[in-house]
Amino acid sequence: MTTYYDDRSVRVTSTALRVDDRSWPLAELTMVWHRRGSRSWRVLAGRGAIGAALAGPLVAALLGIALAVWLHRSLTVTIAIVGASVLVGLAVGPLADVLFEHLDRSYVRGSREWEMWATWQGRPVRLLSTGDALRFGQIYRAVQRAMERAPAAAPAQNSIGSSGSRPSPRSRP
Structure with missing residues (x-):
């Protein structure tokens, strides 16, 4: 198991994403995207x-x-x-x-709230919300790396979306 990111409340490994007391297996996340909130x-x-x-x-x-x-x-x-x-x-x-x-x-x-979302078990779920843009970028990139390196279970699974208010999937290589 490879750890891509680890701090007091978030851990991204090659098998799962843990935020506080919740955990999601990467194999069950079919799409990940982020949203940028309004300025604080x-x-x-x-x-x-x-x-x-x-x-x-x-x-x-x-x-x-x-x-x-x-x-x-x-x-x-x-x-x-x-x-x-x-x-x-x-x-x-x-x-x-x-x-x-x-x-x-x-x-x-940063001056905005950042949210990371994913499709998990067929429905959208918010994985993370933070106002720290640097930390959010590190976590989001760690999830990208973990999902890119995870074995592909199905061709449509494990895609990473671009920024915006709704998911825009990119196919895995």
Whole structure:
């Protein structure tokens, strides 16, 4: 038995697909396809918040410099305000690295719900639903590899569908 994918809740082997406490023998899956859900506004709002957090200190620094120029105070006060504004702008450096990392992860995970479906015992069944696009892609590809390498029980069995809202089978080689 070959394991193609294994994590805390999903395991794809050469004989079966297990998701949480459910298991489906690959020989009984006659068609597999995926669906892409609508965008999650929560994820998009989170990305916007990260962008605002990145821009906030820079905007504050620029406003401080503009304020120092606008006030027409003594040279010492102007230098102090500009210096403080520049320090605020520089303080975003270490924070920016952490924020950019969170932003990158948000794009890797994606902003949609992904579902994997199959025809099992003559009816469609949802095998998996996740919002993590990277993980979904790894699992879907593992199922593809497992079904391609599984012995063909019948010519019409074990086909993999393309993306979309309904199955579009591809014949096995």
